[in-house]
Amino acid sequence: MRPDARVGAAISILDEILAGQPAEQALLRWSRNSRFAGSGDRAAIRDLVFQALRRRNSCASLGGAMTGRGLMIGLCRLNGQDPATVFTGQGHAPQVLSQTEALAQGGEAVDLPDWVLPMWRDSLGDAWQQVADAMGERAPVxxxxxxxxxxxxxxxxxxxxxxxxxxxxxxxxxxxxxxxxxxxxxxxxxxxxxxxxxxDLSAQLACAALPDIGAGRVLDYCAGGGGKALAIAGAQPRAKITAHDANEQRMADLPLRAKRAGAGIVAEQPKGSFDLVVADVPCSGSGTWRRTPDAKWRLDEAGFHRLLDLQQRIMAEAAAFVAPGGVFAYMTCSVLEDENGGQVDRFLTANPDFRQEARHFWTPLTASDGFFCAVLRKG
Known part of the structure; x- marks a missing residue:
């Protein structure tokens, strides 16, 4: 596919995403209906879509419309390219620019939902703009x-x-x-x-910050794919590790990953008490929005408050498995204080038998993804 045809494909995919389709589903649907596209085409189109979503507000402003076409016109301008050289109407290229599109005078904008911006500023202080800008760039691997x-x-x-x-x-x-x-x-x-x-580096740093419990018991309470459990197993080979997730399907690949890593991780319902309990709870994902940029536009304020309630419930559930003298590690991939220190402070007020030993916070300016980890000791 020619570069201009890839832009045309990205426009159609973005229109589906703006209409409410999750980005991955829209990309997969286009790929299945476009067998002519090679792997290089699919990768390039995915990059275009994600670039536009990371800088959605800026692209819409520069392109003159919150549409797939507007976003791609804006992305051209954001990247220093004259959109008229892409929007030629020739072959599979997008149709030529209208007079309104050609004369669009918008500028760069803050690429965050309006309702998030006050929390973002309060949480990150003077670094809020730098972190927001970093979320507009492609994440490293x-x-x-x-x-x-x-x-x-x-x-x-x-x-x-x-x-x-x-x-x-x-x-x-x-x-x-x-x-x-x-x-x-x-x-x-x-x-x-x-x-x-x-x-990601930030998640690795969080796991490295956990205390060594020797041959003790570890519970990864919100295991998902098992990344934290595998990291702990690598760093603490004598530990006995149990992985749990409310949705067992999320752990479907864990047995194979554990076998490949030579890690003895058991996926089962937790029983008894543990020397270390890790809960990387469901959150806004605001620290990873450059990896899943449509997520920041799909989350609304009501959904955010539901997440806060869920986090509090999970903290109470997970903490109940901590043995006397044991450690509870609360983690999020968020940069928002309401999900991070705010939740920890509320938990400590309600659970005076726990005390905080450490609190860590990383952003793209200090590590990689936005990530939070609090280490709490019981007794």
């Missing part, structure tokens, strides 16, 4: 080296043989940032043999 199977140098060499170039993080020895070849990671020997796992 990070790998976690599995100490049970490899070390950073060995993993780096193996990845290079399969066309994946990485750079070590100065913040964590086992964290590698993918510099080139990211689409080869899943097919690489290092990944297939359990030497590395995909995991």
């Amino acid at each position: 990070w790998l976690r080296v599995n100490p049970a199977m490899s070390d950073p140098d060995k993993a780096t060499r193996s990845l290079a043989q399969d066309g994946v170039s990485v750079a070590a993080s100065p913040l964590l020895a086992t964290a590698l940032r993918v510099e080139a070849g990211e689409r080869q990671v899943n097919r690489s020997a290092a990944y297939q043999q359990g030497m590395v796992e995909l995991q």
Whole structure:
């Protein structure tokens, strides 16, 4: 496909997303109905769609309309490209610009929902604009080296043989940032043999900040795909780890991932007490909005408050499994204080038998994704 035809495809996909279709579903539907498109076309169109969604307000302002066409016109201008060179009406290119589109005089805008902006400013202080701007950029890909199977140098060499170039993080020895070849990671020997796992740097830092409980019991209460459980298993090989999720289907891939990583993780209903309980709770995902940019436009204020209620319920449930003297680690991939420190403060007020030992907060300015972790000790 020609670049202008890819823009035309992105316009149709964006129109579906703006009408309420989740981005991944809209992309998949287009792909299934467009067998002529190669893998390179699909990847390029996905990039266009996600770029436009990350900077949706700015693109709409520069393009003159909150439509798929308006967003792509705006994206051209945002990237310093004259949209008239793309919107030619020739072949599969989008139709030529109207006079109104050609004369659109908008400028860049704050690419956040209006209802989020006050909380965003209050939560991030003077850094709010920088973090908002960072959320408009493509997120880096990070790998976690599995100490049970490899070390950073060995993993780096193996990845290079399969066309994946990485750079070590100065913040964590086992964290590698993918510099080139990211689409080869899943097919690489290092990944297939359990030497590395995909995991963002901020989440890796959160897991590294957890206390070592030796041969004690660990519960990953909101396990999802099992990333935190796998990271803990790699760092604390003697620990006995149980993974749990209210939706068991989210853990469907965990047995295979655990086997590949050489980790003894049991997925089951938790019983008894645990020395370490980790709850990476459902949240706004505001720290990861550059990865799932349609999520920030789909979440509304009522849904946000429902999340706050759910987080409080999960904290109470998870904390009940903490043994005397044990640790409860509360985590979110959010930058919003209402979901982070605010929830921890409410929990500590209601549960005086817990005390805070540490509170960590990362953003794209200090690590990678926005991420929060509070370490609370019982007794």
